[in-house]
Amino acid sequence: MITAGIDVGAKTIKVVLLDGGKILAKTSVLAGFETEQSVEEAYKEALAKAGIERSAVGKVGATGAGRKAVAFAQTVVTEVSADAQGAVFLHPSARTVIDVGAEEGRGIKTNADGKVVDFAVNEKCAAGAGAFTESMARALEVTLAQFGDISLKSNKSIPMNAQCTVFAESEVVSLIHSNTSKEDIARAVHDAIASRISAMVRRVGLEQDVILVGGVAYNIGFLDSIKRTLGIENVVVPQDPEYVGALGAAVVAGAAGN
Amino acid sequence: MATLTKYPTEPLKCWNKAKELRLKYYKDYAECKQRGGIRWSGGAWAMDAIPAGLGDDVYTLTSEPYAASVAFDPKLNAECQSAADAKGWSRDLCSYMRTYWGSMYVNKYAFGGEFPKPDFAFQTQICCSHHKWYQHVAEYKQIPYFTIDVSVGLYKDVDEGRIAYVVNQMQESIPWLEKVTGRKFDDEKFIAAVNNECRTTSLWAEVCTLNKAVPAPLEEKTMYALYVLATLSKHSKEFGDFYEELRDEVKDRIARGIAAVSTERCRLITDTQPPWSYLSMYRYMEKYGAVSVGSLYTFALEGVFADQPDGSWGPRPTPEQLGIKIRTREEALRIYADWNLSKPEWQHFYDPQIKTDIMLRMVKEFKLNGVILHLNRGCEGLSKGIMENRLGLVKAGVPVMTYEGNMGDEKEMDYPRTLSRIDSFMESLGFNKLEN
Numbered sequence: 001m002i003t004a005g006i007d008v009g010a011k012t013i014k015v016v017l018l019d020g021g022k023i024l025a026k027t028s029v030l031a032g033f034e035t036e037q038s039v040e041e042a043y044k045e046a047l048a049k050a051g052i053e054r055s056a057v058g059k060v061g062a063t064g065a066g067r068k069a070v071a072f073a074q075t076v077v078t079e080v081s082a083d084a085q086g087a088v089f090l091h092p093s094a095r096t097v098i099d100v101g102a103e104e105g106r107g108i109k110t111n112a113d114g115k116v117v118d119f120a121v122n123e124k125c126a127a128g129a130g131a132f133t134e135s136m137a138r139a140l141e142v143t144l145a146q147f148g149d150i151s152l153k154s155n156k157s158i159p160m161n162a163q164c165t166v167f168a169e170s171e172v173v174s175l176i177h178s179n180t181s182k183e184d185i186a187r188a189v190h191d192a193i194a195s196r197i198s199a200m201v202r203r204v205g206l207e208q209d210v211i212l213v214g215g216v217a218y219n220i221g222f223l224d225s226i227k228r229t230l231g232i233e234n235v236v237v238p239q240d241p242e243y244v245g246a247l248g249a250a251v252v253a254g255a256a257g258n
Numbered sequence: 259m260a261t262l263t264k265y266p267t268e269p270l271k272c273w274n275k276a277k278e279l280r281l282k283y284y285k286d287y288a289e290c291k292q293r294g295g296i297r298w299s300g301g302a303w304a305m306d307a308i309p310a311g312l313g314d315d316v317y318t319l320t321s322e323p324y325a326a327s328v329a330f331d332p333k334l335n336a337e338c339q340s341a342a343d344a345k346g347w348s349r350d351l352c353s354y355m356r357t358y359w360g361s362m363y364v365n366k367y368a369f370g371g372e373f374p375k376p377d378f379a380f381q382t383q384i385c386c387s388h389h390k391w392y393q394h395v396a397e398y399k400q401i402p403y404f405t406i407d408v409s410v411g412l413y414k415d416v417d418e419g420r421i422a423y424v425v426n427q428m429q430e431s432i433p434w435l436e437k438v439t440g441r442k443f444d445d446e447k448f449i450a451a452v453n454n455e456c457r458t459t460s461l462w463a464e465v466c467t468l469n470k471a472v473p474a475p476l477e478e479k480t481m482y483a484l485y486v487l488a489t490l491s492k493h494s495k496e497f498g499d500f501y502e503e504l505r506d507e508v509k510d511r512i513a514r515g516i517a518a519v520s521t522e523r524c525r526l527i528t529d530t531q532p533p534w535s536y537l538s539m540y541r542y543m544e545k546y547g548a549v550s551v552g553s554l555y556t557f558a559l560e561g562v563f564a565d566q567p568d569g570s571w572g573p574r575p576t577p578e579q580l581g582i583k584i585r586t587r588e589e590a591l592r593i594y595a596d597w598n599l600s601k602p603e604w605q606h607f608y609d610p611q612i613k614t615d616i617m618l619r620m621v622k623e624f625k626l627n628g629v630i631l632h633l634n635r636g637c638e639g640l641s642k643g644i645m646e647n648r649l650g651l652v653k654a655g656v657p658v659m660t661y662e663g664n665m666g667d668e669k670e671m672d673y674p675r676t677l678s679r680i681d682s683f684m685e686s687l688g689f690n691k692l693e694n
């Protein structure tokens with residue numbers, strides 16, 4: 001049976017079409033203001049990419065903060081469950097899932113079936129999330145991709161307040177004024193986020209394999225920092241990490257009874 | 259698909275009476291001066307049976323429940339919090355204390371009119387905020403103030419020396435009360451008040467224990483309107499009588515299989531004060547058939563518990579139930595000190611492990627599926643060690659959800675995110691929404 005997973009995030013809507021163990025198509029569109037319309041657009045695009053009709057999809061699953069916008073979904077799950085399912089689907093030995101999205105960072109402990117055993121999510125402050133990296137990159141006047149790259153060039157550890165985006169930004173400004181290099185500042189920012197995320201991971205209990213999903217997984221500076229703060233060599237980054245939630249929603253839809 | 263059991267449910271008959279008693283309490287406090295009465299203010303843990311020895315026309319305003327009442331009025335609450343900010347008080351102080359002070363600064367009483375000035379303040383000290391709270395009230399309002407330090411350690415370690423430390427302070431408070439009010443202390447009234455307090459707090463513990471029944475006859479949101487009476491005036495005979503009526507009604511509900519929530523299938527407890535402006539989260543949980551059957555906070559803030567002969571957790575037998583007749587002031591003070599020092603909610607001030615152990619006991623005896631912990635930024639006293647509690651529960655295999663908030667300052671809560679966290683928690687426990 002072909003199933004669809006739709007992840008309605010704060011910034012983008014992602015769709016994955018799944019046929020048993022095979023991914024048929026992935027699409028992503030900006031969420032915009034008319035979420036239902038954007039969902040429709042993303043879904044149609046995915047169907048076209050896979051070359052199938054709407055009627056060929058047996059089940060639709062939705063996830064993400066705006067999951068209610070998928071009126072035609074038969075199953076609806078939270079991002080936490082979808083992440084765990086998607087991660088275990090891609091990497092069956094994954095037991096810890098780290099998801100750093102635009103507004104939320106999560107540490108999830110899963111079992112071999114992709115069932116959530118425990119989870120921790122950052123509180124209302126965005127400092128543990130991707131939006132924080134973006135705002136810090138802006139403060140340094142570099143692109144997000146450059147921000148990751150340059151931090152690898154630093155080998156200095158500068159402690160930074162990771163509790164609050166506003167305080168951290170003012171700290172970055174102080175560092176700029178004290179002529180700290182962009183490389184060192186970028187690493188300090190990644191270390192600070194990684195330290196918050198790894199606290200969440202430790203709260204639920206670190207168990208290997210660890211898989212990093214969500215858009216921030218593309219950031220090689222953050223990847224380096226999270227490995228260091230967790231004290232592990234291997235953190236798995238799947239292909240297209242930002243689609244793991246949508247994939248999980250498709251898996252859940254497929255597993256749901258008729 | 260498994261069929262869902264639907265239990266019969268019906269409203270609590272004595273619900274309106276609880277609300278009336280509460281409103282009368284606040285009104286009496288505001289109006290008692292017109293009738294020549296005395297009013298004093300102190301914490302919900304103040305030894306209120308002692309000022310009861312001054313006469314039947316002595317009225318209290320307990321500050322924590324008062325601040326919780328203010329929290330129900332978002333406009334007034336914001337005004338009070340801002341007034342506390344304007345005085346330079348830090349945001350991380352006890353939010354109840356900030357609200358109470360704010361209400362005093364803006365001179366507005368949550369139940370109408372001006373903030374009624376107490377004749378004196380009478381307080382106990384176990385949380386670091388307690389004494390300072392009323393030191394400031396006393397200075398600001400220019401009123402006399404007495405504090406009794408009750409932080410003598412775990413009840414299991416309490417010996418005669420520690421009891422004497424508390425009793426001696428209570429003894430000293432009596433001539434002080436006589437001096438500041440110009441009234442003669444009546445030992446008989448005091449002895450009656452001690453007996454009433456033991457009865458009220460034991461009865462409340464009994465009501466809570468009854469919630470071990472499946473389905474639960476009460477759920478926590480309702481219990482907030484019931485437990486509050488003991489926080490207002492523990493020694494009140496009227497409130498003791500109400501709890502007796504409530505106990506009988508709850509027993510009757512159990513006998514007839516009446517549930518608080520008809521779709522109960524997941525039993526939880528919470529912890530510490532809830533975010534008062536967002537009690538609708540309890541109704542949200544019910545969409546999953548999840549019922550919070552109580553919390554250490556709701557049960558044991560005032561409820562006095564003890565091990566029962568069968569080893570379970572239940573109400574501590576009162577001196578009267580044990581056939582002890584209190585004859586003198588000294589006997590009454592000793593019993594009163596001992597009774598209060600055994601309060602479960604006082605124990606974890608010394609060691610978070612105690613709280614974890616009580617919660618684990620609750621998980622077992624109340625047949626729970628999980629625990630929700632409120633990382634309450636507004637109360638350092640009861641939130642102390644809460645992540646240790648989480649760890650202890652998780653290690654014992656109990657699913658735990660945490661969320662951050664503040665009992666008295668709604669600005670510190672992200673409600674939609676908390677609901678989404680409840681969704682994730684419910685999913686991880688294997689429950690789907692029954693309705694939307």
Ligand code: SF4
Pocket residue numbers: 322352353354355385386387388636637638639640
């Ligand atoms: S225990 Fe909590 S509510 Fe009570 S005084 Fe201390 S901080 Fe305030």
